[in-house]
Amino acid sequence: MLFLKGKNIIDIDNAKLYGISTSCTTVNLNIVNTYTSNDTLEITKGYSPNLKLAGPFTNGFLYTISNLQLMAPRYKDGNGAFATGVSYGINNASSFKTKLFEMFACKTQNITIDL
Numbered sequence: 001m002l003f004l005k006g007k008n009i010i011d012i013d014n015a016k017l018y019g020i021s022t023s024c025t026t027v028n029l030n031i032v033n034t035y036t037s038n039d040t041l042e043i044t045k046g047y048s049p050n051l052k053l054a055g056p057f058t059n060g061f062l063y064t065i066s067n068l069q070l071m072a073p074r075y076k077d078g079n080g081a082f083a084t085g086v087s088y089g090i091n092n093a094s095s096f097k098t099k100l101f102e103m104f105a106c107k108t109q110n111i112t113i114d115l
Contacts, residue, residue, distance in 0.1 A: 021105035022067045027086055028112045031057050035090070041115070042096075043088040057115060068103070086111055 027043070035041075039055035045063060085100040101111055 022069055023103045023105060024108040025065045025068060025086075025101075025103070026108060026110045027062045027064070028110065029057055029059055029062050030112050030114045031059050032114050035115070040091055041088060042090075042092070043113070044086055044096075062113075086113065088113055088115075090115070 035055035035057050037055055039057075041053045041055065041057060042050050043053075043062070045051045045065065051063065084103055085098040087096040087098045089096040099111055099113055101109055103109060
């Protein structure tokens with residue numbers, strides 16, 4: 001036990017310690033436009049190769065990235081803007097759109113992509 005002024009703070013024998021903070025991101029789709037089987041969604045998935053899905057698309061859960069390593073407790077750039085995002089495009093788009101979000105250590109971020 002770790003004690004601070006006689007109070008039990010942490011049970012060290014049962015504590016989990018992590019060398020690097022992690023985060024979890026869940027990505028969902030909100031379909032606004034009409035898509036067909038001729039359409040392909042390409043979307044980033046963490047450090048993995050991009051995910052490619054054939055249309056038509058439906059609303060709801062797409063994927064989760066678990067245990068994404070963070071080097072800081074919050075990810076923002078020097079100007080206070082969100083520093084990371086999920087990029088996506090339809091039909092081999094020449095320029096992807098990016099949904100920016102803030103990542104927090106030990107917390108799940110729920111991201112919704114409007115298509």
